Amino acid sequence: MTTSHESAHAYFGGMAESYDSLIRRAVPRYAEMTERLLTYLPSDSKRVLEMGCGTGNLSLALVERFPNSTLTLVDASEEMIALTRERVEARFREVTPAVSYVVSRFEDLEFPAGSFDLVTSSISLHHVRDKALLYERIRELLADGGRFCFADQMRGEPESNHLVNWEQWLAFCRQSGNCTADELAGLVDHAEAHDHYTPVSEHFSMLSRAGFGEIDCVWRNWMWGIITATAAQELN
Numbered sequence: 001m002t003t004s005h006e007s008a009h010a011y012f013g014g015m016a017e018s019y020d021s022l023i024r025r026a027v028p029r030y031a032e033m034t035e036r037l038l039t040y041l042p043s044d045s046k047r048v049l050e051m052g053c054g055t056g057n058l059s060l061a062l063v064e065r066f067p068n069s070t071l072t073l074v075d076a077s078e079e080m081i082a083l084t085r086e087r088v089e090a091r092f093r094e095v096t097p098a099v100s101y102v103v104s105r106f107e108d109l110e111f112p113a114g115s116f117d118l119v120t121s122s123i124s125l126h127h128v129r130d131k132a133l134l135y136e137r138i139r140e141l142l143a144d145g146g147r148f149c150f151a152d153q154m155r156g157e158p159e160s161n162h163l164v165n166w167e168q169w170l171a172f173c174r175q176s177g178n179c180t181a182d183e184l185a186g187l188v189d190h191a192e193a194h195d196h197y198t199p200v201s202e203h204f205s206m207l208s209r210a211g212f213g214e215i216d217c218v219w220r221n222w223m224w225g226i227i228t229a230t231a232a233q234e235l236n
Contacts, residue, residue: 019080020055025178026187027123028169029221034058036219037122037151038065040228045069045118049141051106051150052076052124056084062120063088063097070098072116076105106134114143121150123224129196131203135210142231148212154225155197162197165222203227 024030038061046069053059053073062071075081081101088099102109106128119138128134138148156162170188173179179187198206204215204227212229219226 020057022179022183022187023054023057023123026173026183027224028172029224033151033219033221033224033226034061034122037120037149037226040149040218040226041065041118041120042147045147047116047118047143048072049111049116049119050074051119051121051138052127053084054080054122054124056087058120058122059084059099060087060091063092063099067095067097070100072100072102072111074102074104074106074109076103078103107137109137109141111141113140116141117143117146119146119148119150121152123152125150126153126195126197131196131198132206132209135206135212139211139231144231146231147228148207148231149226149228151219151224151226153195153197153223154203154220155199156223157199157201162223168222197223200225200227 027033034057037058041062043065045066048062048066048069049072050059050062051074053075056073059071059073073081073084075084081103085101088097106125119142125131125134135148142148156165170184173184173187200217200220204217207215207227207229211231213232214230215227216229217225217227
């Protein structure tokens, strides 16, 4: 599995303190996307894995949504994990949620097969080039009937659609109050060097081959989308 995590986690780790503000200004309808993702997470999930927790925006919501579940939060950046832990502990001072924090690249995760009922992620999986192998690993980590729900950047089809979406995003970032010229230049440089956007149709094909069913794209806005799938097929 080839990723850009070595460079990506260094990039985001270096801006960990400012990341929370930037992502809300750089991703159109970010709050709506997060809320929509949460609505598709099965409430009876007892063992939850978040891949790429960043500074904990989704993580905090997961702790609230699954107060009686065990949560495993993973990120390749030590700085991001530290911030997430700090935010979770500050928000939930009066309780002790069952949360584990793991500094690891996705391909280096070591958990037994069937360890989780739910795997989720927000704006992180596009750093992985070989998503087919990643989806096979996620299917292995999920119990039969478990759910995989993620939000991420998607590549438009045909390429002309992707270019329209890209230009719409650039225009959004240039609007007053969103990104500065330096911030946008940094985001574009990072995207061109390290991001691997995949069309929705290819996500569907790779998920199906990995052993997922009930695959759906439940939300879409320009380059961003939410995909859900069920690990319903038994592994041989």
